[in-house]
Amino acid sequence: MSSFDYFSPKTLEEAVQLYNEHSASARLLLGGTDLVNMINDEMIKTNAVIDLKNIAYLKQLELKDNHLYIGADVTFTELIESDIIREKFPVIWESSRKVASMGIRNRATIVGNICSSVPSADSAPALLIRETIVRVMSVNGKREIDIADFFIGPRKNALKENEIVINLKIPVLNKSFGGSYVKMGRYKGEDLAQVGVATLVTEDLQYRIAYCAVSPKPIRIKKAEQLLNGREFSVEFLKDVDTEIMNAISPIGDIRASKSYREKMSSVLLEKSLIASYSRLKGNKPEYGKELL
Amino acid sequence: MKREITFTLNDDIVSVYVESDEKLLDVLRYKLGIKSPKQGCGRGECGSCSVLLNGKSVRSCIIYAVEIDGQKIETLEGIQKNGITKLQRSFVEHNAFQCGFCASGVTITMTEFLRKNPYPKIAEIKEALSGNLCRCTGYKSIVDAIADATKEGE
Ligand code: FES
Ligand code: FES
Numbered sequence: 001m002s003s004f005d006y007f008s009p010k011t012l013e014e015a016v017q018l019y020n021e022h023s024a025s026a027r028l029l030l031g032g033t034d035l036v037n038m039i040n041d042e043m044i045k046t047n048a049v050i051d052l053k054n055i056a057y058l059k060q061l062e063l064k065d066n067h068l069y070i071g072a073d074v075t076f077t078e079l080i081e082s083d084i085i086r087e088k089f090p091v092i093w094e095s096s097r098k099v100a101s102m103g104i105r106n107r108a109t110i111v112g113n114i115c116s117s118v119p120s121a122d123s124a125p126a127l128l129i130r131e132t133i134v135r136v137m138s139v140n141g142k143r144e145i146d147i148a149d150f151f152i153g154p155r156k157n158a159l160k161e162n163e164i165v166i167n168l169k170i171p172v173l174n175k176s177f178g179g180s181y182v183k184m185g186r187y188k189g190e191d192l193a194q195v196g197v198a199t200l201v202t203e204d205l206q207y208r209i210a211y212c213a214v215s216p217k218p219i220r221i222k223k224a225e226q227l228l229n230g231r232e233f234s235v236e237f238l239k240d241v242d243t244e245i246m247n248a249i250s251p252i253g254d255i256r257a258s259k260s261y262r263e264k265m266s267s268v269l270l271e272k273s274l275i276a277s278y279s280r281l282k283g284n285k286p287e288y289g290k291e292l293l
Numbered sequence: 294m295k296r297e298i299t300f301t302l303n304d305d306i307v308s309v310y311v312e313s314d315e316k317l318l319d320v321l322r323y324k325l326g327i328k329s330p331k332q333g334c335g336r337g338e339c340g341s342c343s344v345l346l347n348g349k350s351v352r353s354c355i356i357y358a359v360e361i362d363g364q365k366i367e368t369l370e371g372i373q374k375n376g377i378t379k380l381q382r383s384f385v386e387h388n389a390f391q392c393g394f395c396a397s398g399v400t401i402t403m404t405e406f407l408r409k410n411p412y413p414k415i416a417e418i419k420e421a422l423s424g425n426l427c428r429c430t431g432y433k434s435i436v437d438a439i440a441d442a443t444k445e446g447e
């Protein structure tokens with residue numbers, strides 16, 4: 001006897017209906033790289049698994065009206081192989097390449113990654129600095145959530161019980177910029193982030209800074225950005241910026257790194273990321289995708 | 294709730310009854326007699342259960358069999374149907390594996406990777422291999438064998 005029923009709706013309407021009927025006990029399935037383990041480990045109990053992979057609309061990956069739309073069923077591999085992502089959203093491209101390994105990226109989705117809402121979500125910093133809108137749908141209709149309000153705490157997010165994330169909507173930046181994502185794991189290759197930071201610098205010298213794995217949820221740190229805005233980048237500013245970073249983050253110590261190591265590395269990685277972003281803004285190396293640590 | 298799924302397995306169309314929570318790996322091994330994918334960790338971390346799903350390597354231990362209704366699965370049994378491949382020959386020549394438990398998963402992963410990138414750099418091989426754990430070899434012999442099989446001009 002199976003522990004749950006399996007549904008594979010073909011349309012969004014059908015999916016939200018099903019999810020609404022079963023909401024308290026239903027689980028949404030995309031790549032399954034997280035969910036299947038949680039079900040195996042009995043971390044969650046479910047009696048209805050709703051597979052969203054047969055809904056064509058959720059495969060959407062396109063530019064429309066000056067926005068990028070990434071459907072819920074777009075995998076990391078599809079992002080990495082997309083020219084649009086590589087050219088116009090290079091930090092999303094760079095961070096997608098850092099997610100786990102090929103066999104996982106072939107299956108795991110960026111929407112699934114943010115819905116799991118773990119503090120170390122690799123895709124979160126890049127989405128935060130691009131001011132992503134999370135579009136959700138339920139039987140009550142659609143609504144949009146700013147990604148900065150989406151994460152609430154470890155494995156907690158702003159979704160209501162019957163809501164499905166249908167896609168991400170990301171504004172195109174109509175000015176030149178440089179960005180980067182720097183991730184540190186315990187070793188090269190596949191590991192969860194000990195610290196991850198994404199930064200962006202635009203041609204009019206507006207800065208954006210976001211982290212994962214150093215607080216209960218991925219965060220953008222505007223107070224630190226403000227200290228840099230309007231200034232050509234120099235490492236000398238980092239002392240002041242650092243104070244704001246330390247005020248904003250609250251890392252834990254765990255099997256992957258101690259608290260104080262994470263704090264120190266938050267500064268080190270920020271410096272590396274800003275240097276790379278600023279250099280890229282000016283059209284210089286390192287190329288996107290190059291190892292930055 | 295048992296249901297029938299139909300999918301392409303190494304160029305054959307197969308139908309099989311499965312429970313909703315049965316893993317693809319178990320269905321392949323115990324219902325369809327496909328023994329090349331192995332269960333190592335059972336949680337998506339080691340890669341020993343890798344198969345190609347529509348040409349992409351995935352971990353069959355964390356996929357429910359019901360999810361692959363209508364899809365296309367390839368395993369080593371299909372890939373080496375007409376004799377072992379150049380890559381596999383290189384593995385043999387380099388004595389690349391010891392116990393061999395990881396070999397199927399490594400071969401599947403590299404089969405996908407080399408279709409996309411036939412002349413990879415060593416660093417690219419290592420990155421592509423980073424999700425496949427091998428407890429015996431220290432990887433050097435495996436990487437050497439792949440590098441050798443993909444030398445330009447051969
Ligand atoms: S057994 Fe599937 S990844 Fe280890
Ligand atoms: S040869 Fe034994 S696990 Fe790789």
